[in-house]
Amino acid sequence: MISIVICKYDVANFQRCIKSIDDTKTEEYELVVIDNTLNKYDIFTAYNEGIKQSNGDYICFMHEDIVYFEKGWMAKIHAHFENDSDVGMLGLAGGSSFTMFPLFWGLNYHVDDSAICLVELQKDGPSVVRRGFKKDTKQALIVDGFWFCVRKELITQHHITFDSNNFKGFHRYDYDISFQIAQLAKIMVVQDILIIHYSSGSRKKEWLQATLDFHNKWKALLPCKIEEGKSGITKLEKSDADLVAFSTFILMMKKLDFNRSEIVQVIRQNQFAANSKIKKINKLKLKLIALMPYLPYSVLLHTSNFLSFLIDLIKGRKF
Numbered sequence: 048m049i050s051i052v053i054c055k056y057d058v059a060n061f062q063r064c065i066k067s068i069d070d071t072k073t074e075e076y077e078l079v080v081i082d083n084t085l086n087k088y089d090i091f092t093a094y095n096e097g098i099k100q101s102n103g104d105y106i107c108f109m110h111e112d113i114v115y116f117e118k119g120w121m122a123k124i125h126a127h128f129e130n131d132s133d134v135g136m137l138g139l140a141g142g143s144s145f146t147m148f149p150l151f152w153g154l155n156y157h158v159d160d161s162a163i164c165l166v167e168l169q170k171d172g173p174s175v176v177r178r179g180f181k182k183d184t185k186q187a188l189i190v191d192g193f194w195f196c197v198r199k200e201l202i203t204q205h206h207i208t209f210d211s212n213n214f215k216g217f218h219r220y221d222y223d224i225s226f227q228i229a230q231l232a233k234i235m236v237v238q239d240i241l242i243i244h245y246s247s248g249s250r251k252k253e254w255l256q257a258t259l260d261f262h263n264k265w266k267a268l269l270p271c272k273i274e275e276g277k278s279g280i281t282k283l284e285k286s287d288a289d290l291v292a293f294s295t296f297i298l299m300m301k302k303l304d305f306n307r308s309e310i311v312q313v314i315r316q317n318q319f320a321a322n323s324k325i326k327k328i329n330k331l332k333l334k335l336i337a338l339m340p341y342l343p344y345s346v347l348l349h350t351s352n353f354l355s356f357l358i359d360l361i362k363g364r365k366f
Contacts, residue, residue, distance in 0.1 A: 050077040050103030054093040060111045067114040091211035107196040116166045116241035135201045135232025138190020144272035146292035164238035184235045188273045192221030218257035252303040
C-alpha cells in the first residue's frame with residue numbers, strides 16, 4: 048500500500064490535489080493529512096508526524112499544489128521499488144552532484160548533472176517536459192521536495208527523520224532527507240510519473256539561511272557526487288565550480304540582506320579570509336582576466352563580482 052503525506056495549508060489547493068489523486072488512483076491508498084491551516088508546524092515536524100501515522104510500504108510526500116496528469120502512477124511507484132531492491136527513494140527532479148555551496152539542484156555548474164520530468168501549462172495546453180535523461184531513470188544525490196516517495200522499511204530500519212534539530216521552517220528538508228538516504232540506498236529521478244506543479248517556490252532570506260544550515264551540517268561530505276549504479280556518496284576535490292558556487296552564494300547573501308558580520312563569518316569559515324591583502328585579491332583578478340579565453344563567461348562573471356565585493360568588504364565599505 049502507498050501512504051500519501053500532505054502538509055495541508057491552502058484548502059483550495061489541497062482539495063484540488065486530493066481530487067486529482069482520486070481521479071487517477073488505481074488502488075486504495077492511505078491518506079495522511081497534517082493540518083497546518085493554523086500554521087502550527089514547520090515542514091520537518093509535519094513530515095515526521097506523517098511518518099509516524101503512515102502504515103504503507105511506500106510513503107509519498109507531496110506538496111498540496113500538485114495535480115496528477117494521468118492514471119497509472121501508483122503502479123509505477125510499486126514497479127520502480129520492486130524491480131530494484133537497492134532503490135530507496137524516487138523523485139521527479141534532482142541532481143547527481145553538489146558543489147561546496149549547493150544552491151539549487153539544477154544550478155550546480157556541472158554538465159549533465161540534473162534531470163526533471165514535469166508537466167508545464169503552456170498557452171496551447173499542457174506540455175510534458177523531460178530533461179537530463181539518457182535512460183528511463185537517472186540516479187540522483189538529491190530530489191526536489193514537491194514530490195518524492197521513500198521506502199518505509201528503509202526509514203524505520205535506519206531511524207531516518209526530517210531533521211528538526213538543525214533546520215526550521217520549510218526549506219532544505221528535501222536536500223537533507225536525500226543525503227541521509229543516499230548513503231544507504233539509490234535515489235532515482237523517474238520520468239513516467241506525470242505531475243503538474245503550480246508553484247516554483249520562493250527564494251528569500253529563509254531559503255538561503257536553510258542552505259547555509261545544510262552546508263554546515265554536511266560540509267564534511269561536500270563537494271560530492273553519486274556514482275551511477277551505486278549507493279553511497281563520493282567526495283570530490285574542490286574545483287572552479289565550487290568557487291563559482293561560493294561566490295554566487297555570497298552575492299546572494301548580500302542581495303537578501305544578510306548583514307556584514309554574517310557574510311564575513313561565512314567567508315572566514317570557508318578559507319576566504321576577510322583580512323587578506325587587497326593586492327593578492329587584485330592579482331587573482333588579473334589571473335582571472337588571463338583565463339578569459341578558457342573559462343565560461345558565467346564563471347568569470349560570478350568570480351569577478353565576488354572578488355570585487357570581497358575587496359569592498361575588507362575596506363569596510365557599506366553595502
